Amino acid sequence: MTIHILRERATAEQVSEMLQALQTYIKLAVDIERHVVAGGGTMHADSETALLQDGSRQEDIWGADWDPLAQEVYFEALINIRPRQNNRTMIIQDPEIRQRVESLVRWMFAKNQ
Numbered sequence: 720m721t722i723h724i725l726r727e728r729a730t731a732e733q734v735s736e737m738l739q740a741l742q743t744y745i746k747l748a749v750d751i752e753r754h755v756v757a758g759g760g761t762m763h764a765d766s767e768t769a770l771l772q773d774g775s776r777q778e779d780i781w782g783a784d785w786d787p788l789a790q791e792v793y794f795e796a797l798i799n800i801r802p803r804q805n806n807r808t809m810i811i812q813d814p815e816i817r818q819r820v821e822s823l824v825r826w827m828f829a830k831n832q
Contacts, residue, residue, distance in 0.1 A: 722759040722769045729758075734787060734828065738814050744786045745828075748798065751819040752779040756827050763796040778804060781811055783820050785828050792821045 721736040723729070728738075737745045747758040748766035753775055757766035764812035768802040770780050782796020810815035811817045 720760050722757055722766055722767070724769055724773055724826050725756045725758065726754075727827075729827050738787070743788065744793075746796070747783045747785055747824060749779060749783055749820045749823055750775040750779050750781050751816060751823065753778070754823060756823060758785065763798045767798050781816060781820050783811075783824055785824055787828065790829055794820065794823045 720740050723733045723737055727735070734745070740746070740759055741774055742760050746760060746763045746766060746768050747756055748763055749756050750770050755773065755775065757769040757771060767782070769779050771777060780798065782798040784793040784795070785786045786788060787791070794817055795809045797809055799806055799809050799811050806812050
């Protein structure tokens with residue numbers, strides 16, 4: 720299992736390695752303050768742990784998925800359940816946080832960006 724921490728756009732090789740775990744999509748943890756994305760592995764928590772070890776704060780990390788075929792971002796992850804931040808479900812509730820996550824993920828992964 721390969722977890723990549725991305726500070727700039729993902730290469731085709733990195734995307735291929737991150738897809739090895741689940742084949743059709745990549746589980747991500749996104750630090751919306753540091754503008755860093757970790758991806759790969761079978762659980763969002765794998766990438767979250769990598770970001771925490773890299774210096775991120777847990778309250779800044781949100782879980783998402785990237786579907787490279789559809790070029791879509793999904794906002795559902797167990798790591799998003801955090802009542803103390805008014806997010807009581809697996810889906811990111813705050814539209815501003817969702818937008819920040821989506822912008823960063825698209826910048827890192829989307830074709831022709």
